[in-house]
Amino acid sequence: MDLLDWHRGRLSSRRLSVLLKHLPRDSNTVRALHGESAEWTLTDHLLAAAVDHLAVANWMFLSVNRDEDGEAPERPQPVPRPGEDVEDEAEAVTERAQTTPEELRQFFR
Structure with missing residues (x-):
């Protein structure tokens, strides 16, 4: 999945939101947002x-x-x-x- 697809109009905001909300605990984004407590x-x-x-x-x-x-x-x-x-x-x-x-x-x- 390419995040640039959101800017290109091929990925809806709703789909992007769902993907971000359901990232795995060990992803860099979740760790950056929640720190060590995400583990x-x-x-x-x-x-x-x-x-x-x-x-x-x-x-x-x-x-x-x-x-x-x-x-x-x-x-x-x-x-x-x-x-x-x-x-x-x-x-x-x-x-x-x-x-x-x-x-x-x-x-x-």
């Missing part, structure tokens, strides 16, 4: 969320069941998402979960 599908985002939730659940389990004199486990870092700064996401996760390990231990007693 992530809904499945990829859901998988990353599932991994993050599982890591937090394991961290909470370890925090509650650890020896009181032992060192508290380190909070897990979220899976980096495209287009997001890793430090900003870590701060956002920390702000969302303001429960301390001590509060968790008290809750589950």
Whole structure:
């Protein structure tokens, strides 16, 4: 398909619009418009969320069941998402979960 056909009148604007809307994710045009996030599908985002939730659940389990004199486990870092700064996401996760390990231990007693 030659884009000059649009200027020549052999390709309608509607057809050109349909072609552009349905470009594959790995096309240069989609990458230029959406950046790295174009490579992530809904499945990829859901998988990353599932991994993050599982890591937090394991961290909470370890925090509650650890020896009181032992060192508290380190909070897990979220899976980096495209287009997001890793430090900003870590701060956002920390702000969302303001429960301390001590509060968790008290809750589950």
